[in-house]
Each structure stands twice: as C-alpha cells, then as structure tokens.
Amino acid sequence: MTKTELPINIPLLDKGYVELQDFMGDDLSIVNAARVSFLGESKGDIKDKKLLNYLLRHAHTSPFEMVEFKLRVKCPLFVARQWMRHRVWSYNEVSRRYTSEELDFYIPETWRLQSTDNKQCSSGDAEQQMQAQFTQQMQQHVEQALDTYNKMIDAGIAREQARMVLPQNMYTTFVGKVDGHNLMHFMKLRMDEHAQYEIRVYADAIYEHFFKAVLPWSAEAFEKYVLKKA
Amino acid sequence: MTKTELPINIPLLDKGYVELQDFMGDDLSIVNAARVSFLGESKGDIKDKKLLNYLLRHAHTSPFEMVEFKLRVKCPLFVARQWMRHRVWSYNEVSRRYTSEELDFYIPETWRLQSTDNKQCSSGDAEQQMQAQFTQQMQQHVEQALDTYNKMIDAGIAREQARMVLPQNMYTTFVGKVDGHNLMHFMKLRMDEHAQYEIRVYADAIYEHFFKAVLPWSAEAFEKYVLKKA
Amino acid sequence: MTKTELPINIPLLDKGYVELQDFMGDDLSIVNAARVSFLGESKGDIKDKKLLNYLLRHAHTSPFEMVEFKLRVKCPLFVARQWMRHRVWSYNEVSRRYTSEELDFYIPETWRLQSTDNKQCSSGDAEQQMQAQFTQQMQQHVEQALDTYNKMIDAGIAREQARMVLPQNMYTTFVGKVDGHNLMHFMKLRMDEHAQYEIRVYADAIYEHFFKAVLPWSAEAFEKYVLKKA
Amino acid sequence: MTKTELPINIPLLDKGYVELQDFMGDDLSIVNAARVSFLGESKGDIKDKKLLNYLLRHAHTSPFEMVEFKLRVKCPLFVARQWMRHRVWSYNEVSRRYTSEELDFYIPETWRLQSTDNKQCSSGDAEQQMQAQFTQQMQQHVEQALDTYNKMIDAGIAREQARMVLPQNMYTTFVGKVDGHNLMHFMKLRMDEHAQYEIRVYADAIYEHFFKAVLPWSAEAFEKYVLKKA
Numbered sequence: 001m002t003k004t005e006l007p008i009n010i011p012l013l014d015k016g017y018v019e020l021q022d023f024m025g026d027d028l029s030i031v032n033a034a035r036v037s038f039l040g041e042s043k044g045d046i047k048d049k050k051l052l053n054y055l056l057r058h059a060h061t062s063p064f065e066m067v068e069f070k071l072r073v074k075c076p077l078f079v080a081r082q083w084m085r086h087r088v089w090s091y092n093e094v095s096r097r098y099t100s101e102e103l104d105f106y107i108p109e110t111w112r113l114q115s116t117d118n119k120q121c122s123s124g125d126a127e128q129q130m131q132a133q134f135t136q137q138m139q140q141h142v143e144q145a146l147d148t149y150n151k152m153i154d155a156g157i158a159r160e161q162a163r164m165v166l167p168q169n170m171y172t173t174f175v176g177k178v179d180g181h182n183l184m185h186f187m188k189l190r191m192d193e194h195a196q197y198e199i200r201v202y203a204d205a206i207y208e209h210f211f212k213a214v215l216p217w218s219a220e221a222f223e224k225y226v227l228k229k230a
Numbered sequence: 231m232t233k234t235e236l237p238i239n240i241p242l243l244d245k246g247y248v249e250l251q252d253f254m255g256d257d258l259s260i261v262n263a264a265r266v267s268f269l270g271e272s273k274g275d276i277k278d279k280k281l282l283n284y285l286l287r288h289a290h291t292s293p294f295e296m297v298e299f300k301l302r303v304k305c306p307l308f309v310a311r312q313w314m315r316h317r318v319w320s321y322n323e324v325s326r327r328y329t330s331e332e333l334d335f336y337i338p339e340t341w342r343l344q345s346t347d348n349k350q351c352s353s354g355d356a357e358q359q360m361q362a363q364f365t366q367q368m369q370q371h372v373e374q375a376l377d378t379y380n381k382m383i384d385a386g387i388a389r390e391q392a393r394m395v396l397p398q399n400m401y402t403t404f405v406g407k408v409d410g411h412n413l414m415h416f417m418k419l420r421m422d423e424h425a426q427y428e429i430r431v432y433a434d435a436i437y438e439h440f441f442k443a444v445l446p447w448s449a450e451a452f453e454k455y456v457l458k459k460a
Numbered sequence: 461m462t463k464t465e466l467p468i469n470i471p472l473l474d475k476g477y478v479e480l481q482d483f484m485g486d487d488l489s490i491v492n493a494a495r496v497s498f499l500g501e502s503k504g505d506i507k508d509k510k511l512l513n514y515l516l517r518h519a520h521t522s523p524f525e526m527v528e529f530k531l532r533v534k535c536p537l538f539v540a541r542q543w544m545r546h547r548v549w550s551y552n553e554v555s556r557r558y559t560s561e562e563l564d565f566y567i568p569e570t571w572r573l574q575s576t577d578n579k580q581c582s583s584g585d586a587e588q589q590m591q592a593q594f595t596q597q598m599q600q601h602v603e604q605a606l607d608t609y610n611k612m613i614d615a616g617i618a619r620e621q622a623r624m625v626l627p628q629n630m631y632t633t634f635v636g637k638v639d640g641h642n643l644m645h646f647m648k649l650r651m652d653e654h655a656q657y658e659i660r661v662y663a664d665a666i667y668e669h670f671f672k673a674v675l676p677w678s679a680e681a682f683e684k685y686v687l688k689k690a
Numbered sequence: 691m692t693k694t695e696l697p698i699n700i701p702l703l704d705k706g707y708v709e710l711q712d713f714m715g716d717d718l719s720i721v722n723a724a725r726v727s728f729l730g731e732s733k734g735d736i737k738d739k740k741l742l743n744y745l746l747r748h749a750h751t752s753p754f755e756m757v758e759f760k761l762r763v764k765c766p767l768f769v770a771r772q773w774m775r776h777r778v779w780s781y782n783e784v785s786r787r788y789t790s791e792e793l794d795f796y797i798p799e800t801w802r803l804q805s806t807d808n809k810q811c812s813s814g815d816a817e818q819q820m821q822a823q824f825t826q827q828m829q830q831h832v833e834q835a836l837d838t839y840n841k842m843i844d845a846g847i848a849r850e851q852a853r854m855v856l857p858q859n860m861y862t863t864f865v866g867k868v869d870g871h872n873l874m875h876f877m878k879l880r881m882d883e884h885a886q887y888e889i890r891v892y893a894d895a896i897y898e899h900f901f902k903a904v905l906p907w908s909a910e911a912f913e914k915y916v917l918k919k920a
Contacts (some may be wrong), residue, residue: 081311087318126387151367177756298484407639586847
C-alpha cells in the first residue's frame with residue numbers, strides 16, 4: 001500500500017466507520033529491526049519472510065512494535081469502552097463537554113438473543129416480530145433522550161451534565177494510534193467469536209482492509225500462529 | 231495508616247463511593263527507593279523528609295512508583311470514561327454483557343449552567359425552578375430507559391445489546407490499582423477547578439482520605455510543588 | 461506468607477541476591493478482581509481456585525495485575541540489561557555517576573561453551589584446565605580495571621566517565637516493582653532453557669521462594685497453563 | 691521534511707551516530723488530533739499554530755503522541771543504559787549473545803573532572819597532561835579487554851559469558867521508536883545541563899536535526915514552554 005491512497009474509509013454498522021489515516025513501516029521494517037540483534041540486514045524475500053514467520057511463531061514481538069497504524073474511528077460508545085481497555089494505544093476522542101453537535105445513535109439491524117451457554121455472549125436472532133418492535137422502541141427512546149437533551153442545552157444546562165441522558169448507543173469519534181504488535185493483540189481478542197458483534201466488525205475491517213494491505217507477510221503469519229487457522 | 235483499618239469506604243454523589251481496599255508502601259519506601267541511587271539508607275525523619283521534598287520539586291518521580299493504591303470505585307459511566315483515559319492504572323470493571331443486576335443511576339443534586347468563558351466547563355447553578363424540572367425529567371427518562379431495558383431482557387434479548395438503551399448516568403463499578411506517581415498525576419488533573427465536578431469529588435476524596443493517610447509527607451510536598459498552593 | 465517475615469533475601473551467584481521487600485495481595489485478590497465483572501464475591505476455596513485456573517487458561521490476565529511484588533536485586537550488569545527490557549516494571553537503580561563505592565564483580569563458577577545449534581545459547585562446560593585459566597584471567601582483568609578506575613577517581617576524574625573502564629560483570633543493585641501478570645511474563649521468558657543461566661537463577665529464585673509463597677494457587681496454574689509442565 | 695531524504699545519519703562522539711530512519715505525522719497531525727475533541731478541523735496556519743502552542747503550554751500532551759520517530763542509534767553502553775530507562779520507547783538492540791563482531795569502544799576526546807557541588811555531574815576538564823595519560827590507559831585497557839575476549843571466543847567460550855570482560859565504553863546499536871510527546875520528555879531530561887555530556891550530544895542532535903525538521907511549530911513551542919528559554 002502507498003500513502004497516496006490515504007485516507008481509506010470503511011463504513012461500518014449503520015453510521016460508523018474506521019479510517020486508515022496514516023501508517024509507518026512495512027514487513028521489511030520488522031525484519032530489519034529483528035536483524036539489529038546480530039547487526040544483520042535484509043537477505044532477500046525468501047529468507048526475510050521466513051524470519052518474520054519465525055518471530056511470530058516464537059512470540060518475539062518487539063520488532064512488530066516498529067510499525068504504526070493511525071486510525072480514525074466512529075463507533076457506538078459501548079464499543080469505544082471495550083476498545084479503550086487496550087491501554088497501549090494513543091487516543092484523542094470527541095468530548096461531549098465541548099460540543100453538542102453531530103449526535104448520532106446506533107440502531108442495530110438485528111436484535112440478538114442472550115446465549116444460555118455463555119453468560120457474556122449472544123446466540124441467534126430474535127424472531128421477526130420482536131425485531132421490529134424493539135427497533136421501534138429504540139428509536140423512540142433515542143428521540144426522547146435527544147428531546148430532553150436539547151431542552152437542557154436550550155435552557156443553558158452545562159453540556160457536561162446534559163450528556164448524561166444520552167443512551168450508550170450514542171456514536172463517538174476518536175483517533176487511535178497503535179503499533180503492529182499491540183494491534184495484533186487487539187485483533188486476536190476482538191476478532192474472536194466471543195467478542196461482541198459490534199466491535200468484531202471493526203476488528204475484522206482493520207484486519208482485512210488495513211493490516212493485510214500494509215503488512216501482507218505479517219498477516220499470513222498472524223493467521224497461522226496467532227489465529228491458528230488450519 | 232495500618233492495614234487493619236481497611237477497607238475504608240467513602241460515600242460520594244447520591245449512590246457512589248470510593249473505597250481503599252489495599253495499599254503497599256509508605257513515605258519511607260519512596261525515600262529508600264531514591265537512596266538506592268547511591269546505595270544509601272534512611273537517615274532519620276528530618277533528612278528523609280527533606281529528600282522527599284527534593285524529589286518532588288525536581289520531578290524525580292520514579293521512587294513514587296514504589297507505592298501502590300488499590301481502590302474499588304462506584305461512579306457514573308461518564309466519570310469512569312474520564313478516569314480510564316489514565317492508561318497506567320490496572321482496571322477490572324463490571325461488564326453489562328455478564329449481568330443485568332444492581333442498576334443504579336446518578337441524579338445530580340444540582341444542575342449547573344454552561345460556562346460561556348470556557349467551552350468545557352460549567353459555571354454557576356440553574357435557577358430553582360429549572361432544578362426541579364430537570365431532576366424530574368431525568369428521573370422519568372431513567373424509568374423509561376429501565377422499562378425498555380427490562381422488557382428487552384424479559385424477551386430474551388442479549389444483555390450486550392439491551393444495555394444500549396441505558397443512559398450515561400448509569401453507575402458502574404470497578405477495581406482500579408495505581409502507583410503513587412501516577413495517582414498524583416490523576417489527582418493533579420482531576421482535582422483541578424476545570425475538572426468536572428462529578429470526578430472532582432472522587433479525586434478529592436482519594437486525596438483527603440487515602441493519600442494523606444498513607445503518604446503524609448508526600449501529601450505536603452504534593453500541595454507545595456504540584457498543586458502549588460501558597 | 462505474612463509480611464512479618466519480610467524481607468527475605470536469597471543469595472545468588474557469587475555475590476548477588478534477590479530480596480522480597482514487600483508485596484500486595486494474594487490469590488483471593490485476583491479472584492475478587494475478576495468477580496467484579498459480574499459484581500460477584502468469593503464463593504469458597506474450591507470454586508475460587510477453579511475460577512483462578514480458568515482465568516490463566518484463557519489468558520484473562522488483568523486480574524493478576526492487582527497483585528504487586530517489590531524486590532531488591534543485586535546482579536551483574538549484563539543481567540540487569542536483560543531484566544530492564546521488561547518495561548512495565550518500576551525501577552530505581554544505583555547510579556555510578558553518584559557513587560564509586562561497593563564495587564563487586566561476578567566471577568563465574570563455571571565457563572560454558574558456545575552452542576553450535578543455537579546462536580544465542582551456551583551448551584556444556586569448558587574443560588577443567590580452561591576453567592582455571594579463564595577464571596584467573598577474569599580476576600586479573602577486574603583488578604586492572606579497578607586499578608585504572610581508582611587512579612582516575614583519585615585524580616579527580618568524574619565518576620560518570622571513570623566508570624567506563626569497568627567491565628560488564630560489575631554488579632549493580634536496583635529496586636524493581638512489578639504486578640503479578642507481568643511477573644509471570646518475566647518468569648516465563650527468563651526461566652526458559654534458552655535464557656542465559658545468570659538471569660535464570662534470579663527468575664527461578666523469584667518463582668520458588670516468592671511467587672509460590674505469595675500466590676500458591678496461581679503458581680499451580682502458572683505451571684499448568686503457562687510453563688505447560690506435564 | 692520529506693521522507694525521500696531519509697535516512698539522515700548524524701555522526702556523534704568518536705564512532706557513534708543517530709539516524710532518522712522513518713517518521714509519521716507533522717505539526718498538522720497534532721492539531722487535527724486535538725481538534726477531534728470538538729469534531730473540528732484545521733483552521734489555517736495562524737489558528738493552527740496558536741492551538742499547538744496552547745496545547746503544550748497547558749500540558750495537553752496526548753495529541754503529540756500521534757507523531758512517531760524511528761531512530762537507529764550507535765552509542766556507548768552507559769549511554770544506552772540511561773536511554774532505556776525511558777520505558778515508553780520500543781527497542782531492538784544488538785545482542786552480544788548472538789554476535790562477537792563489530793566491536794567498537796568510545797574513547798573520550800576530553801576527560802572531565804568530578805563536580806564538587808553536584809554529586810552526579812562533571813565540572814571542567816582535567817589538565818592537559820592527565821588527558822593524554824588517561825586516554826592512553828583507556829586504550830590499553832580496551833586492548834587488554836579485547837585480547838582476553840578474543841582468547842575466550844577462540845577457545846569456544848560462550849559469547850554470553852565472554853562479553854563480561856568488555857568495558858562499559860563498548861558501543862552498542864539499537865533501533866528506538868517513540869512518539870512526539872515521549873520524545874519531548876526524553877529531550878527535556880537529556881538536553882538538560884545536568885545530563886551527562888555523552889547522552890546530551892544525542893539528545894541535542896535529535897532535537898536540532900530531526901525534531902525541528904519534522905515538527906517546526908512544536909519545536910518553537912517546546913523551547914518556549916518546556917525548555918523555557920527566554
């Protein structure tokens with residue numbers, strides 16, 4: 001991938017997106033950082049790729065820190081809350097103390113049922129009739145919340161307090177920057193089948209559209225040694 | 231302070247608290263860590279205290295990392311969001327993917343007005359009549375949110391989706407652990423007059439009830455060289 | 461283990477040691493931190509231990525961050541260099557800009573041969589005659605270095621420059637503090653058979669004497685799921 | 691600065707260097723990251739520069755994390771030891787377990803005297819005659835060390851043990867990567883007059899040749915609000 005193609009914006013959910021704004025490095029940067037250990041240099045594609053696979057297979061993760069990805073993300077607040085538990089990222093996020101504009105809310109296309117096996121997961125979809133019913137209720141709820149919010153703002157109530165009425169499907173926007181090693185850790189956890197669908201679509205998009213394009217060899221090794229696909 | 235007094239729980243806002251669950255170290259641990267630099271030891275209270283002041287005045291912060299505080303916190307979600315931007319803490323938080331129980335919501339005692347000078351702050355209180363009006367609207371809004379939430383849960387909708395309707399004044403609970411240096415950084419930012427009132431009460435309580443009790447010398451130096459009070 | 465037994469000092473190599481100075485938490489702190497996720501509490505030893513095993517088996521590592529170990533370490537400089545690549549620890553170390561006293565040097569009991577299979581490892585011991593010869597050369601070399609060093613110090617040369625003549629088997633002393641999760645990561649890498657013998661004895665001692673005593677359940681789970689012993 | 695000029699290598703001390711291998715971002719990336727707070731965009735050079743100054747004056751440091759610098763460094767071991775106390779950097783360093791080649795040693799141009807005011811500093815130069823004397827002694831010492839080292843290597847002693855004889859003026863090489871905020875912290879501490887001369891030349895070179903070129907506005911603000919030059 002070349003930088004001239006940037007930014008690349010991938011729309012997700014009903015109103016969200018993930019955007020690659022910038023990156024630093026490529027597969028060769030990883031190989032060269034690893035070769036500093038013995039003061040070596042690139043030895044051609046075949047040996048370089050072999051070394052890169054060796055690194056990931058044996059969890060020699062520090063050379064993968066030499067690559068950086070900078071993303072702009074618009075996602076529901078509950079997704080951002082899971083995301084920001086990853087503490088090695090750098091973040092700058094919209095603050096609802098500063099602005100009351102551009103408020104959007106996530107309305108799921110599909111309501112899922114609570115899993116009975118796994119306390120933290122969903123499992124299968126609700127039946128057709130419930131789908132329509134809860135979508136309508138959600139929309140009404142959001143409208144009521146916005147109505148109360150706007151009344152408060154119009155009456156001069158501080159934004160930092162008025163925001164309290166807004167539900168957790170509110171979209172938020174942030175810039176997030178992370179190195180290759182910590183991005184792989186994020187993807188491993190958030191592409192997992194136990195991750196919530198709404199964050200999984202972000203992790204999947206980052207992997208498919210950005211990680212594979214910037215680090216094709218690392219992506220292959222990641223599937224083999226981290227995701228452990230066949 | 232001795233560990234036999236623990237835990238110490240300080241109620242905050244209408245239904246929140248901050249609780250000191252455990253700590254490690256004292257002012258002397260900081261002094262002794264600093265003295266490793268020249269293989270020295272404690273030299274008595276007067277010289278030890280003088281050294282501790284010197285450390286903070288010159289931003290030699292690493293010895294303060296040798297002390298730890300472990301807290302349990304119940305606070306509104308928007309407070310937790312500000313809190314967790316502090317990335318050096320360790321956190322374990324209740325997950326609304328796991329449980330739909332013990333839902334509480336923060337209802338402010340006082341509605342504040344938007345500052346016109348400072349975009350991110352509030353300034354003064356709304357008038358009496360508005361106070362009652364917005365408190366009532368907030369309560370109704372929470373009831374509606376809970377009603378919709380419970381209907382979803384009863385219909386078998388996954389907790390991870392149903393939680394989306396809950397407003398951001400929802401209380402959350404977490405265990406947070408941090409070293410003395412990073413706690414001072416948190417307190418400096420969150421005890422500041424520009425910090426939102428609802429997080430300031432937590433920072434103030436941590437300082438007054440826990441930090442001063444565990445690290446009395448450091449507290450004095452903190453006021454002098456970090457808060458820069460007269 | 462109770463705190464009244466502290467500090468516990470384990471002599472290592474010819475003049476080094478690792479000392480447990482303080483710790484915070486126990487196996488139950490880990491279990492209770494994990495149970496905050498669903499607002500639960502301890503459920504008795506059998507269920508608690510089962511949960512702790514589950515956590516480590518599934519790499520749910522954040523609750524292990526709630527435990528802290530504070531060590532004082534005296535080790536050769538090249539060991540300290542490997543140690544301090546672990547960046548999540550807090551460190552305070554003797555500075556040879558400050559003091560020219562208490563200089564000790566590591567003289568190996570046994571000289572090992574370079575492995576031919578593994579570029580970074582040793583493999584087997586040198587023969588008897590070489591042992592004596594290199595030990596003697598090492599001792600002479602240290603004496604010469606110290607002699608030059610002392611001449612420089614006596615002539616008023618700055619300590620920060622004079623130290624340059626001291627060889628890398630010089631002992632250094634530091635206080636290091638780390639949480640349970642990151643200590644397990646350190647032990648996994650440094651107890652490994654590919655780790656250099658001189659750091660392995662430190663990692664082994666920390667595990668055998670401190671980790672097992674403070675976190676007996678975690679130690680069992682660590683052997684099973686991290687070290688993967690039979 | 692454009693990437694086509696990279697790498698830029700600045701020779702330092704007698705055989706060292708610092709090299710800018712790659713970077714990500716510019717002053718505008720910082721401004722734009724900050725403006726995510728209120729969903730704003732660049733407002734032209736004058737306002738952008740003013741905002742950037744505001745950020746640094748008020749220690750709003752997170753937007754500066756959005757910029758990255760990747761360096762290759764060859765420096766004496768005791769300089770690398772000070773450098774790597776900065777724990778937020780990513781590092782890959784030559785390992786003397788792997789290779790016994792390319793051994794270089796720092797011979798100071800000037801021997802400095804121990805400061806009597808400040809325990810950790812040097813102050814003024816030794817007189818002419820001592821200069822020559824200690825330089826000669828240093829050279830002899832290095833030769834002896836190398837001689838012993840090579841004898842050990844030739845006899846098959848493991849590299850990981852043989853390296854112990856090498857003095858601390860040995861050069862080491864590493865790749866180091868850091869964000870703009872943490873680089874400013876490094877520069878503030880290591881460009882300080884109390885920093886050892888041998889690391890100060892590295893910090894100065896990074897500032898003069900790389901930081902100023904990549905982030906000219908930030909450099910101005912850094913001098914004003916962090917270094918507090920007139």
